[in-house]
Amino acid sequence: MHLRSWLIWVASIAAVTLTTRNPLYLALTLMIVQIVSTQVAKANGGAAPTWWLRFGVFVVPISALFNAISVHFGDTILFTIPGAIPLISGIVTLEALAYGALNGALITVVIAVFAVFNLAIPAYQLVRSTPRTFQSMGITVGIALSFIPQTARRLKEVREAQSVRGHRVRGLRDWLPLWLPLLIGGLEQSTQLSEAMVARGFGAIQDRTTSLRTRALFAAGLCLVLIGWLIGFVVRDIGAASTVLMLLGALLVFAGLWFSGRAVPHSVYNPQHFTVIDGLCAVSSIVIAVLLLVPNPIISQQSLLYYPYPHLTAPLFDPIAGLLMLLWLLPLIALQPAAHSQKDL
Amino acid sequence: MSVNDIVHNRLGTLPVIGAADRLPSVNQRRVLNKLLSISIYALASLIGLSAFLYPFFTLSIQTGAAATQQMAHGTDSPLMLALLIGLCLAALAVEAQGQAMSAKVIALLGILVAINSALRFAEAVVRGPGGFSPVFMLIIVCGYVFGSRFGFLMGILSLLVSAIITGGIGPWLPYQMFTAGWMGMSAGWIAYLRDALIALKGNKPKSTPSAPATARRGPSLEIIALCAFGALWGFIYGAVMNLWFWPFQAGDPGQSWQAGLGVAQGLQRYLAFYLATSFIWDVFAAIGNVLLLGLFGKPTLRALQRFRNRFMFTLETSPSPLTHGQAQ
Numbered sequence: 001m002h003l004r005s006w007l008i009w010v011a012s013i014a015a016v017t018l019t020t021r022n023p024l025y026l027a028l029t030l031m032i033v034q035i036v037s038t039q040v041a042k043a044n045g046g047a048a049p050t051w052w053l054r055f056g057v058f059v060v061p062i063s064a065l066f067n068a069i070s071v072h073f074g075d076t077i078l079f080t081i082p083g084a085i086p087l088i089s090g091i092v093t094l095e096a097l098a099y100g101a102l103n104g105a106l107i108t109v110v111i112a113v114f115a116v117f118n119l120a121i122p123a124y125q126l127v128r129s130t131p132r133t134f135q136s137m138g139i140t141v142g143i144a145l146s147f148i149p150q151t152a153r154r155l156k157e158v159r160e161a162q163s164v165r166g167h168r169v170r171g172l173r174d175w176l177p178l179w180l181p182l183l184i185g186g187l188e189q190s191t192q193l194s195e196a197m198v199a200r201g202f203g204a205i206q207d208r209t210t211s212l213r214t215r216a217l218f219a220a221g222l223c224l225v226l227i228g229w230l231i232g233f234v235v236r237d238i239g240a241a242s243t244v245l246m247l248l249g250a251l252l253v254f255a256g257l258w259f260s261g262r263a264v265p266h267s268v269y270n271p272q273h274f275t276v277i278d279g280l281c282a283v284s285s286i287v288i289a290v291l292l293l294v295p296n297p298i299i300s301q302q303s304l305l306y307y308p309y310p311h312l313t314a315p316l317f318d319p320i321a322g323l324l325m326l327l328w329l330l331p332l333i334a335l336q337p338a339a340h341s342q343k344d345l
Numbered sequence: 346m347s348v349n350d351i352v353h354n355r356l357g358t359l360p361v362i363g364a365a366d367r368l369p370s371v372n373q374r375r376v377l378n379k380l381l382s383i384s385i386y387a388l389a390s391l392i393g394l395s396a397f398l399y400p401f402f403t404l405s406i407q408t409g410a411a412a413t414q415q416m417a418h419g420t421d422s423p424l425m426l427a428l429l430i431g432l433c434l435a436a437l438a439v440e441a442q443g444q445a446m447s448a449k450v451i452a453l454l455g456i457l458v459a460i461n462s463a464l465r466f467a468e469a470v471v472r473g474p475g476g477f478s479p480v481f482m483l484i485i486v487c488g489y490v491f492g493s494r495f496g497f498l499m500g501i502l503s504l505l506v507s508a509i510i511t512g513g514i515g516p517w518l519p520y521q522m523f524t525a526g527w528m529g530m531s532a533g534w535i536a537y538l539r540d541a542l543i544a545l546k547g548n549k550p551k552s553t554p555s556a557p558a559t560a561r562r563g564p565s566l567e568i569i570a571l572c573a574f575g576a577l578w579g580f581i582y583g584a585v586m587n588l589w590f591w592p593f594q595a596g597d598p599g600q601s602w603q604a605g606l607g608v609a610q611g612l613q614r615y616l617a618f619y620l621a622t623s624f625i626w627d628v629f630a631a632i633g634n635v636l637l638l639g640l641f642g643k644p645t646l647r648a649l650q651r652f653r654n655r656f657m658f659t660l661e662t663s664p665s666p667l668t669h670g671q672a673q
Contacts, residue, residue, distance in 0.1 A: 014516060071601075114515040123509045133439055136446035137502065143455025144462060144506045151463045173640055180644055186456045187652045194452035202448045212374060214443075215381035218436045222388035225429065229395055246429075253436050260439055 001334040002278040003129045005285075006120055012285035013113045013328060016292050021102040022306040022315045025325065030056070030109050032328045037116045039335045044119070052115055056108035060101050067100025068092050075311040098308040128268065133261035143193070150189075155182055214260040221252030277334045284327040291324060299324070385440045389433040393523050396426040396433075397588050400602045401611040427589070430519045437526070438501060441494045449656060450495070457487060458502045465507035475629025476583055480507065482637040482645070484525060485575055488532030489567075490649040496529025520589045528578050535570055568642045572635045579631025583623050591618065 017029055038048035069081065069088050074095030083089045123145055130138030158181045159169075167177055228245030291299050303316035446454075464479040473479075480503055488496020501522040508514050508521070592602040601614065 018516075110516060118514055126509060134435075134442070136442040136451060137438060137498070140446075140451050140455045140458065140498075140502055141506055141509075143452065144458040144502065145509065147456055147459035148463050148466070148506075148510060151459050155463070172636060176641060176644065179641055180648065182460065183645060184648050186460050187453070187648065190449075190452040190456040191656060193456070194448040197448040197452060212378060212381070215378060215385060215440070218440065219381050219384045219388065222385065222392060222433070222436060225432070226388055226392055226395075229392065229429075250432055253432055257435060257439065260443070 001120070001281060001331055002272055002274050003121055003125055004274065005278040005281045005331070005334070006117055008282040008285045009328065009331060010113055010117045012289040014110055015289050016304075016325075017106060017109045017113070019293060020304040020306065021099075021106060021308075022304055022317075023102060023105065024315050024317045025304065025321070026102070026105045026109055028322060028325055029328070030105070030112060032325065033109065033112045033116055035329060036331050036335075037112070037119060039332050040116060040120045043335045049115065049119065052108060052112040055111065056105065059108055060104035063104030063107075064097050064101035067103070068097040071096040071099070074309055095308045095310065095312045098312055102306075102308070125272070129272075131257070131261055132264040132266045133257045135264045135266070147186075147189070151182070151186065154185055158182055158185075211260065211263065214256045217252050217256030217259065221249045221254075221256060224249030224252065275334070277330075281330045281334060284330050288324050288327055292321060382440060385436060389437045389440075390527070393430055393433045393527075396429045397520070397523075397585055399426050400588060400592050400615070401608050427516060427519065430523055434501070434519055434523055434526075437497070441497050453652075454495070454498055454502065457483060457499060458506050461499075461503040462507040462510055465503070466510055473629070473633060476579070476626045477629045477633035479633070479637060480504075481525075481528065481575065481578065481582070481630075481634055482641060484529045485532045485571060485578070485634070485638065486642060486645050486649060488529035489535055489571060490646065490653060491533075492536070493530045493533030496531075496533045497526045498529070500525035500527070500529035517586070517589060520586060524582055524585050528582065531578075532571075532574065535574060539567070539570070565643075567646065568638065571642055571646075572638045575634030575638045576631040579634045580627045583627035583630060584619055587615075587619060587623055591615065 013029060013033070017026065020026065034048075034050075034053070041048045068078075069092060072090035072093070074091075074093030076094035077091045078094055078097070080091050081089050127138060127142045127145060130141070155178065158178050161181075162177050167174070169175060169178070225246050226249075228242045228247075228249060231245065232242030290296075292301070292304060295301060299318060299321050303318045303321060306315045461480050461483045464483070468478055468480070484496065484500045484503060487499045491499075504518070504522045504525045508518050601618070602611070
């Protein structure tokens with residue numbers, strides 16, 4: 001699946017997850033993420049990762065326990081810890097236990113969804129998809145990623161050479177004879193690399209300094225964002241004006257990014273095409289996030305805003321919201337061909 | 346082409362044909378560019394700082410149904426501010442790369458980031474005690490030697506590349522990048538401070554702020570200053586990085602964030618939370634920075650300064666009638 005679709009998919013799940021503490025939705029989301037990750041792992045020819053489930057099994061009870069013994073608030077009292085131990089003594093409530101568990105579950109889902117992204121997108125795909133406006137940084141990241149194995153190899157060589165001279169690493173200070181040759185070797189390598197880049201015409205065509213227009217757009221945009229933020233903080237009653245100003249500012253910054261990207265000539269070897277399925281996944285993810293987070297007549301956000309205090313109640317479950325969340329499974333369609341083609345190979 | 350037509354920059358010399366005819370305009374543009382650049386850095390850093398400190402900037406607690414509603418919506422704002430952090434980071438990154446990136450800088454930055462990321466990878470495999478991490482030493486020293494912009498880029502790219510290779514991409518990454526970027530950027534200010542102190546004493550600085558001198562007694566003072574800076578950032582990095590997840594953290598009400606807290610109460614709760622959960626961890630981070638800068642700082646500084654003096658030079662051409670006449 002295309003990187004942009006994955007990014008939108010991850011952003012959609014993360015945004016919805018971070019705004020809800022409804023255990024039913026959290027469980028459904030975790031199930032969806034686990035199914036997708038299994039399919040990604042299959043497409044990559046590996047086993048389905050389950051480490052975040054183990055993480056959840058560890059984090060949820062710990063978080064619940066910690067919250068229960070430290071937050072003495074809620075109507076349903078389970079028992080009382082006697083004495084006058086600071087923080088701990090007092091009533092232990094079912095609500096505090098539930099709230100702690102929900103926080104642990106929320107962290108587990110967020111970590112799981114980003115773990116799927118790390119699993120699905122190889123580093124080279126991330127680098128080649130760098131937006132044009134970050135061209136120089138993209139090249140730097142590309143160089144860094146390519147030179148990490150060389151750095152590790154050079155460290156091994158330096159270590160072997162120092163060992164032959166009788167050097168042994170016993171403490172922190174003994175790393176200096178390894179560190180310095182590694183650093184100086186790297187600096188010399190950077191000189192050779194920059195000469196090679198210039199010899200191949202790097203920087204010969206365009207002036208890569210940021211244009212006055214881009215700078216002006218950034219400055220104006222950031223200024224509007226800051227004013228909007230301050231207005232929203234100081235005068236709560238005109239929150240809409242604050243939001244509009246911040247959005248306008250963000251728009252100006254994006255315009256600056258777009259203009260600065262347009263000035264960079266760009267070509268991609270063997271580009272990854274954005275297919276219909278990619279588009280479908282991206283659009284469905286956006287639709288899910290918008291319908292679940294923005295007030296609308298189709299879905300009520302009330303079921304998302306679950307709060308167990310002061311009295312624990314059963315969480316609401318909106319079937320339409322649940323069905324909508326199932327659309328997060330759409331990457332499975334895009335992942336099928338990859339799995340088949342690998343089997344064919 | 347006259348000597349006036351030569352536009353100098355830190356990393357080389359760009360000939361501009363016919364620039365003499367529109368010299369005032371070029372100068373005006375240069376001043377405007379500089380002003381805009383400073384305002385971008387200032388505004389983006391201010392917004393970033395506000396986003397980090399968001400949990401403290403909420404009005405006093407309401408009561409009844411309004412409070413429940415406010416608490417239920419409490420997680421919306423941090424999400425929006427995470428987007429703001431990303432936006433500011435993007436604007437700052439474009440501004441920094443637009444000014445400082447030549448082939449030499451890109452190659453140097455790429456290699457140094459590779460070395461730093463390899464260190465972080467090693468750290469991910471063999472954990473040090475508490476918050477001890479070897480990645481910050483190089484960010485601080487590079488910021489000090491090559492200037493604030495380089496330090497900023499070194500900070501954000503080190504964290505980005507190491508996150509890619511260790512599978513550490515997550516909602517925490519923009520915050521880590523921003524904080525490490527600030528660390529590198531502020532390391533560059535030490536050089537300005539040192540030169541200001543030298544100027545106050547009446548001695549002429551031996552170099553520009555971005556090209557620090559290697560005075561005889563300089564390095565040891567430099568190292569002491571860098572160690573103190575590293576220790577300070579050991580705590581600041583931890584304290585700032587807690588802020589992105591603190592609003593989601595459940596626990597003792599005396600330590601937890603709650604939508605609607607005032608500044609004083611928020612700070613009080615955060616301090617209690619920090620002392621209870623992170624202080625010891627950050628003590629190891631600070632000690633680690635001091636140890637690494639103390640043991641490896643001086644030779645690293647010398648190596649980087651020697652490299653900078655060899656390759657990051659500026660060509661200065663003194664005007665002469667002969668050259669001017671030939672050019673005309």
